[in-house]
Amino acid sequence: MTNTQQLFKQNYQSSNDVARVIAEDINAFALENDIEETIMGQVELCIAELVNNAYEHAYELVDGCPIEVICYLKDDAELVIEISDFGQAMDRNAFKAAVNAEFVVPDPDDEATWTTSGRGFIIIVQLTDCLIYTCEDNKNTFEFHKKLWTQ
Secondary structure, three states: OOOOOOEEEEEEEOOOOHHHHHHHHHHHHHHHOOOOHHHHHHHHHHHHHHHHHHHHHHOOOOOOOEEEEEEEEEOOOEEEEEEEEOOOOOOHHHHHHHHHOOOOOOEOOEHHHOOOOOHHHHHHHHHOOEEEEEEEOOEEEEEEEEEOOOO
16 A cells, blocks of 8 residues: 555534535545545544534534544554544543444334434444544544454
8 A cells, every 4th residue: 555645634613514524535535545435435424423423512513613633544554533622522431331332223113213313423333443532631532443454
């Protein structure tokens, strides 16, 4: 794999459509670094979930708040993406519960199964190799790793 660019770092403003913009920018980074489209499709979904969570929960749908994105290749074998916000932190117990939850298949006859809340982290955990949450100095960071090859 040829790495013409090892690091991507960009600041964005929260909005309803910023996840799409971030995904497009990360896809450009991926193209420059010969990362497969199938991997990027999964990565794009994870980015959308995390950025939309920041907009909805950390910033309570307020536009113009900072979102920081860092993306880099680790040992030419793993893509690492960090998405940070400076809004309301997620409770660590809520994070643990979210990543350990089981996906509930919606049942047309049971309204309790119709909610989409909480499914994002389940999807991210299934599509990535590692998901880490840190909160330091009012900066909330979700970092995920995606291997670029399968064993």
